[in-house]
Amino acid sequence: MTETTTRTASDSGTEVTLPVHSDLLRLATAGSVDDGKSTLVGRLLHDTKSVLADQLDAVHRASADRGLATPDLSLLVDGLRAEREQGITIDVAYRYFATPKRTFVLADTPGHVQYTRNTVTGASTAQLAVLLVDARKGVIEQTRRHAAVLALLGVPQLVLAVNKIDMVGFDEAVYTRIAAEFTEHARALGYRDDTVVTIPVSALLGDNVVERSANTPWYSGPSLLEHLESVPVAPDPHDAPFRMPVQYVIRPRTAEYPDYRGYAGQVAAGVVAEGDEVVVLPAGLRTRVSKVDSPDGARPRAAAGHSVTLLLADDVDISRGDLIAAADAPPRVTDELDATVCWLAEKPLNPGAKVLVKHGTRTVQAIVTELAARFDEQQLSSVDSPDSLQLNEIGRVRLRTAEPLPIDDYAASRRTGSFLVIDPADGTTLAAGLIGVPLAPLAAASE
Amino acid sequence: MTTVELPIDRTDVPPQVDNLDALESEAIHIFREVAGEFDRPVILFSGGKDSTVLVHLARKAFWPAPVPFPLLHVDTGHNFPEVLAFRDELVERHDLRLVVASVQDYIDDGRLQERADGTRNPLQTTPLLDGISENRFDAVFGGGRRDEERARAKERIFSLRNAFGQWDPRRQRPELWNLYNGKHRPGEHVRVFPLSNWTELDIWRYIQREKIELPEIYYSHRREVFLRDGMWLTSGPWGGPRDGEVAATKTVRYRTVGDGSCTGAVESEAYTVDDVIAEVAASRLTERGATRADDRISEAAMEDRKREGYF
Numbered sequence: 001m002t003e004t005t006t007r008t009a010s011d012s013g014t015e016v017t018l019p020v021h022s023d024l025l026r027l028a029t030a031g032s033v034d035d036g037k038s039t040l041v042g043r044l045l046h047d048t049k050s051v052l053a054d055q056l057d058a059v060h061r062a063s064a065d066r067g068l069a070t071p072d073l074s075l076l077v078d079g080l081r082a083e084r085e086q087g088i089t090i091d092v093a094y095r096y097f098a099t100p101k102r103t104f105v106l107a108d109t110p111g112h113v114q115y116t117r118n119t120v121t122g123a124s125t126a127q128l129a130v131l132l133v134d135a136r137k138g139v140i141e142q143t144r145r146h147a148a149v150l151a152l153l154g155v156p157q158l159v160l161a162v163n164k165i166d167m168v169g170f171d172e173a174v175y176t177r178i179a180a181e182f183t184e185h186a187r188a189l190g191y192r193d194d195t196v197v198t199i200p201v202s203a204l205l206g207d208n209v210v211e212r213s214a215n216t217p218w219y220s221g222p223s224l225l226e227h228l229e230s231v232p233v234a235p236d237p238h239d240a241p242f243r244m245p246v247q248y249v250i251r252p253r254t255a256e257y258p259d260y261r262g263y264a265g266q267v268a269a270g271v272v273a274e275g276d277e278v279v280v281l282p283a284g285l286r287t288r289v290s291k292v293d294s295p296d297g298a299r300p301r302a303a304a305g306h307s308v309t310l311l312l313a314d315d316v317d318i319s320r321g322d323l324i325a326a327a328d329a330p331p332r333v334t335d336e337l338d339a340t341v342c343w344l345a346e347k348p349l350n351p352g353a354k355v356l357v358k359h360g361t362r363t364v365q366a367i368v369t370e371l372a373a374r375f376d377e378q379q380l381s382s383v384d385s386p387d388s389l390q391l392n393e394i395g396r397v398r399l400r401t402a403e404p405l406p407i408d409d410y411a412a413s414r415r416t417g418s419f420l421v422i423d424p425a426d427g428t429t430l431a432a433g434l435i436g437v438p439l440a441p442l443a444a445a446s447e
Numbered sequence: 448m449t450t451v452e453l454p455i456d457r458t459d460v461p462p463q464v465d466n467l468d469a470l471e472s473e474a475i476h477i478f479r480e481v482a483g484e485f486d487r488p489v490i491l492f493s494g495g496k497d498s499t500v501l502v503h504l505a506r507k508a509f510w511p512a513p514v515p516f517p518l519l520h521v522d523t524g525h526n527f528p529e530v531l532a533f534r535d536e537l538v539e540r541h542d543l544r545l546v547v548a549s550v551q552d553y554i555d556d557g558r559l560q561e562r563a564d565g566t567r568n569p570l571q572t573t574p575l576l577d578g579i580s581e582n583r584f585d586a587v588f589g590g591g592r593r594d595e596e597r598a599r600a601k602e603r604i605f606s607l608r609n610a611f612g613q614w615d616p617r618r619q620r621p622e623l624w625n626l627y628n629g630k631h632r633p634g635e636h637v638r639v640f641p642l643s644n645w646t647e648l649d650i651w652r653y654i655q656r657e658k659i660e661l662p663e664i665y666y667s668h669r670r671e672v673f674l675r676d677g678m679w680l681t682s683g684p685w686g687g688p689r690d691g692e693v694a695a696t697k698t699v700r701y702r703t704v705g706d707g708s709c710t711g712a713v714e715s716e717a718y719t720v721d722d723v724i725a726e727v728a729a730s731r732l733t734e735r736g737a738t739r740a741d742d743r744i745s746e747a748a749m750e751d752r753k754r755e756g757y758f
Contacts, residue, residue: 023466024466024469054732054733055733076597092601093593093597093600093601094593094600094643094644095593095594095600096593096594096644096646103466105644117621118621120621120623121621121622121623124623124624125624125625247476247479247480247482247483248479248482248483248509250509250510250511250512251512252511252512252513253512254511254512254513256511257511257512260511260512264479264508264509265479266472266475266476266625295475295506295507295508295510305469305472306468306472307471307472307473307475307476307479307508320483344621356630358626358628361480361483414624415624415625418623418624418626419626420623420626420628422628422630426630426632427607427628427630427631427632428620428630429620429621429623429628432621432623
């Protein structure tokens with residue numbers, strides 16, 4: 001689906017290929033500290049010629065200042081002072097690069113255990129994750145933890161990059177053992193084999209990152225970039241029932257538009273068209289869509305991802321926080337949430353905690369009525385009724401909300417099945433919330 | 448996974464929205480979230496291409512209603528006259544409200560001192576933060592993009608600033624799905640970056656598609672410039688050419704618009720948007736590397752300024 005066009009730059013006479021309708025892949029990296037994620041990302045940017053001369057000069061200068069013989073490509077991405085001083089990644093960085101085949105948005109996430117919340121940040125919007133392991137260490141606890149988080153958040157495609165393959169003499173046996181162990185773990189998490197790819201790479205030297213390497217004649221698969229360019233990306237599902245949280249009521253009250261009253265929002269799932277019957281939740285009022293408006297004028301329909309303004313046939317009372325949904329397939333409306341949470345705060349979660357829940361465009365008060373289980377993502381087992389959930393732990397909770405919410409299961413809809421847990425005292429984001437138990441083995445473990 | 452049969456035909460819906468449509472839709476979503484959750488938002492406006500695109504997106508987000516918040520311009524006193532004229536015309540044409548925080552006022556009454564190197568870019572932070580607190584702005588939109596610079600690549604779309612306007616990269620909130628957390632305490636504010644996921648090329652392709660007008664200095668023109676530290680600076684009240692610096696008339700354009708003392712021109716024959724797109728795609732230099740002296744101060748110049756409250 002890619003079209004390209006060739007232009008001639010006026011200053012240099014160079015032929016440039018511009019992606020015109022290139023499609024987009026959102027990906028995240030994950031892996032333990034020192035596995036070489038930043039080096040891999042730096043290598044990917046460098047070898048796809050996505051690094052411009054002044055950035056490269058800066059890396060050469062900084063590497064020389066540190067007394068290094070070869071440029072340290074991790075300095076391309078580790079942008080914070082503390083990161084460069086310590087040689088680690090502290091926070092998620094977003095990178096943009098393009099090839100003639102695809103445009104990429106890459107969330108480069110830190111590996112430190114204390115920063116797992118940033119892996120969750122990167123994974124919540126990713127369509128693919130590249131997990132790194134060090135070939136000398138193989139699959140470790142952090143690899144299994146990250147894979148479980150990625151599976152829980154529903155990242156559809158996994159790549160295991162077995163990095164530093166040069167450090168084990170490009171040994172096929174080492175790679176095969178690690179690949180088999182990881183594939184088995186991914187399978188246990190519910191990944192089908194065709195959604196998991198393993199690749200032996202050397203981020204430092206560039207083997208199998210962009211170009212296939214002559215040092216791994218026993219490996220017949222794609223390079224990392226070839227895989228990223230060709231992996232199928234599932235578009236937002238249009239066959240899901242329509243959902244749109246109301247963000248803002250647009251009422252111009254101008255001479256030109258004295259009676260205009262539009263409900264602005266981004267379509268979260270499905271498709272909406274003029275004439276569709278809809279229900280406004282939580283109140284349950286039914287009406288019809290009289291017009292689908294966009295800043296470029298009325299359009300016959302809008303699909304998931306579009307920001308639009310809906311005009312409705314009846315004069316009903318709607319405000320920010322309401323959800324407009326397909327009348328024939330509405331979400332359930334409840335004040336009891338059964339959910340899985342990734343706890344992202346230093347302060348632990350205890351039963352009875354009073355929190356805020358942000359779901360769609362509605363923020364409501366809630367109380368944690370029950371801590372049902374804590375998952376062990378290493379053993380894919382669970383502990384019933386734990387006393388608390390600590391930083392980076394995943395558990396099953398029950399919440400009672402002050403007002404009913406229109407919800408779907410996370411497994412059916414990432415957008416209307418997710419929520420934030422917020423500290424009412426200082427506004428901190430405490431947890432990522434997922435309605436239901438989206439991960440089959442964890443659901444089974446907590447039955 | 449539940450599947451539900453739907454009565455109407457869905458086959459004519461394109462399977463994936465175009466990249467620019469997706470970026471536009473995301474930016475509009477962000478504008479509406481802020482308008483829904485904050486009491487007093489403001490758009491930080493420099494007259495440059497990114498903030499002009501920002502204003503265009505804000506108008507789209509609330510159409511046919513007017514943009515429900517004002518613009519804030521931090522005027523360094525060293526602006527390009529073409530940019531000030533463009534700003535005033537834009538505000539007039541779209542019936543926007545403009546608040547100006549003036550660096551010159553701070554220098555005139557002694558609250559700020561002119562620097563030895565003549566650049567006023569670092570001096571913007573104080574009037575910016577004062578402007579935010581005096582007007583009690585609680586959400587401040589900026590045109591920052593993550594592709595601009597390594598420290599910007601770390602920025603969240605909603606970025607909490609403490610009562611001193613400071614950014615603490617170690618304590619950023621996780622940002623999950625497209626659920627933005629705008630909670631803040633009195634005195635704190637949130638910087639919001641709707642263009643986070645845009646690249647320089649996306650901005651130009653969008654300007655082309657939407658036929659957005661820009662200050663004329665973005666396109667090639669003849670101008671008297673002089674060479675300092677490898678950059679072509681315009682002669683002007685910010686000092687220069689100094690002794691030993693030779694002025695010459697060249698065909699140039701600007702890739703970024705900022706304080707005149709530290710924003711360099713590039714030699715270019717790009718007279719139209721199409722020319723600019725071809726030039727940007729072929730360029731071997733980033734826009735900041737090519738034209739911003741302030742980023743050359745140290746490896747972490749941007750991070751250091753952001754920590755102090757700069758954008």
